[in-house]
Amino acid sequence: MQAEIITIGDELLIGQVIDTNSAFIARQLNKIGISVYQITSVQDDKPHILKALRDAENNVDIVILTGGLGPTKDDITKKTIAEYFNDTLVKDESVLKNIEYLWRHYVGGSLLQANKDQALVPSKAQILMNKLGTAPGMWLEKEGKVFISLPGVPYEMNALIEHQVVPKLKSTYNCPFILHKTLLVYGLGESALADRIESWEDALPKYIRLAYLPSLGKMRLRLSAKGFDEQQVKVDVQKEIDKVLPLIKDEFFGFEEEEGSEELTIAKYLTKIGKTLSIAESCTGGTIAERFTANSGASAYFNGGVVTYSTASKENVLGVSKEDIKLYSVVSSQVAESMAQNALRLFQSDFAVATTGNAGPTKGDSDAEVGTVFIGIATKNGVYSEKFNFGNHRVKVINRAVNKALEMLLKEIFKN
Numbered sequence: 073m074q075a076e077i078i079t080i081g082d083e084l085l086i087g088q089v090i091d092t093n094s095a096f097i098a099r100q101l102n103k104i105g106i107s108v109y110q111i112t113s114v115q116d117d118k119p120h121i122l123k124a125l126r127d128a129e130n131n132v133d134i135v136i137l138t139g140g141l142g143p144t145k146d147d148i149t150k151k152t153i154a155e156y157f158n159d160t161l162v163k164d165e166s167v168l169k170n171i172e173y174l175w176r177h178y179v180g181g182s183l184l185q186a187n188k189d190q191a192l193v194p195s196k197a198q199i200l201m202n203k204l205g206t207a208p209g210m211w212l213e214k215e216g217k218v219f220i221s222l223p224g225v226p227y228e229m230n231a232l233i234e235h236q237v238v239p240k241l242k243s244t245y246n247c248p249f250i251l252h253k254t255l256l257v258y259g260l261g262e263s264a265l266a267d268r269i270e271s272w273e274d275a276l277p278k279y280i281r282l283a284y285l286p287s288l289g290k291m292r293l294r295l296s297a298k299g300f301d302e303q304q305v306k307v308d309v310q311k312e313i314d315k316v317l318p319l320i321k322d323e324f325f326g327f328e329e330e331e332g333s334e335e336l337t338i339a340k341y342l343t344k345i346g347k348t349l350s351i352a353e354s355c356t357g358g359t360i361a362e363r364f365t366a367n368s369g370a371s372a373y374f375n376g377g378v379v380t381y382s383t384a385s386k387e388n389v390l391g392v393s394k395e396d397i398k399l400y401s402v403v404s405s406q407v408a409e410s411m412a413q414n415a416l417r418l419f420q421s422d423f424a425v426a427t428t429g430n431a432g433p434t435k436g437d438s439d440a441e442v443g444t445v446f447i448g449i450a451t452k453n454g455v456y457s458e459k460f461n462f463g464n465h466r467v468k469v470i471n472r473a474v475n476k477a478l479e480m481l482l483k484e485i486f487k488n
Contacts (some may be wrong), residue, residue, distance in 0.1 A: 073247050074109040075101055076128040080121060080139035080149055081224060093229055095136045095478045100233050105247030105298070106134065116140060121152045129217055134241070139224030141207035142416040143186040150193065150210075150399050153221055157212060159194040164208070167191040167199060171206045176227050197221075200236045204228045209236065209413045218244070240454050249263075249302040253309055254328035255321055256337065257291040258479045265291055265320070270318050280312060292328060299410045315399040325482045335363045341485055342373035349481075350419035351377035352390055352411040353431035354402070355445060359474050375419035380411065386428075390414045403440035406458040408448035411455070416450045423484060425477050429460075431469040 083089040140149030168191035200209030207223040284293035361377035413424035429445030448457040462472040
């Protein structure tokens with residue numbers, strides 16, 4: 073069973089808006105055994121949309137569109153879909169009542185005709201009621217193919233996918249089980265890792281696929297398998313994991329969580345052992361803390377964090393010694409360790425991580441070379457730090473520092 077995702081909007085094609093919808097839809101489809109054949113982005117242009125629909129119909133079983141369902145003149149998706157299905161738009165009273173309810177309770181003021189017209193839908197469509205917005209989702213069928221049109225607003229689309237589209241797809245199709253298991257590996261580049269596991273990779277069963285997913289300072293190995301016998305798929309993938317782990321045991325740091333991140337692995341383990349974390353950041357500017365707090369339930373293990381970007385804030389907020397800063401500079405092991413220790417104390421946590429460095433392109437408050445970063449790790453048993461040089465590209469330096477900090481934190485947590 074294959075699907076194509078079509079995102080509609082000029083804003084996507086000029087880079088004004090980042091397409092997060094496709095990634096979310098692809099993950100949800102994958103969970104129920106539907107593979108995404110292709111993701112296409114098109115303009116707010118009728119001929120372009122019609123061509124995308126024709127091409128998708130020839131390639132896949134399920135077509136999911138997002139965007140172009142708003143009340144303004146450039147939102148042409150409904151009219152274009154109606155033309156594609158040789159259909160007409162009709163007023164759906166249930167959708168109109170939903171619009172009126174939302175307007176009355178959350179918007180206020182006069183309900184414009186343009187908003188009322190969002191209750192116009194193709195007569196052949198099954199309505200997917202949007203409880204969070206005025207544009208309904210629509211489900212249409214044509215010669216055994218399913219076409220689903222959803223609003224482009226991410227939280228509206230997410231809710232429709234989770235609560236209506238996925239359950240309806242599961243009841244409509246008998247889909248295989250798809251399993252992904254991703255191993256986190258640090259300290260080996262792609263070529264070195266491939267050389268080490270070459271014999272194992274060559275012997276993998278044909279229905280288990282391996283992907284190398286390199287990133288700054290880390291590598292992810294993803295095993296993917298598909299089959300109708302869920303238990304057998306799980307058993308076979310675990311057998312292959314058991315074979316490869318001895319080959320990478322010194323560099324293996326655990327499994328990536330389903331949604332894909334080290335911070336979720338850390339979060340899961342900290343919650344399991346009942347320990348807490350705090351963070352003090354300088355050169356990474358809050359990126360590490362954001363990685364944790366972006367996920368629900370972070371308050372169970374994340375006590376807090378500070379971004380002490382300036383020298384003064386390191387002294388006044390974290391209590392880093394002026395003498396240490398004067399003697400060693402703000403980019404030093406002494407300051408990184410002091411930041412970590414003081415974060416541990418300030419937030420009364422079990423683990424703390426700190427970053428200080430020069431991300432560039434200028435040197436800032438320190439004479440340390442651009443790319444120099446010190447990362448400190450503190451626990452109730454002590455503190456240590458490591459020095460790194462992550463190059464001379466600012467974004468690269470920050471991202472490598474974040475990844476290395478998470479790696480060091482994983483190591484420290486697994487030791488305790």
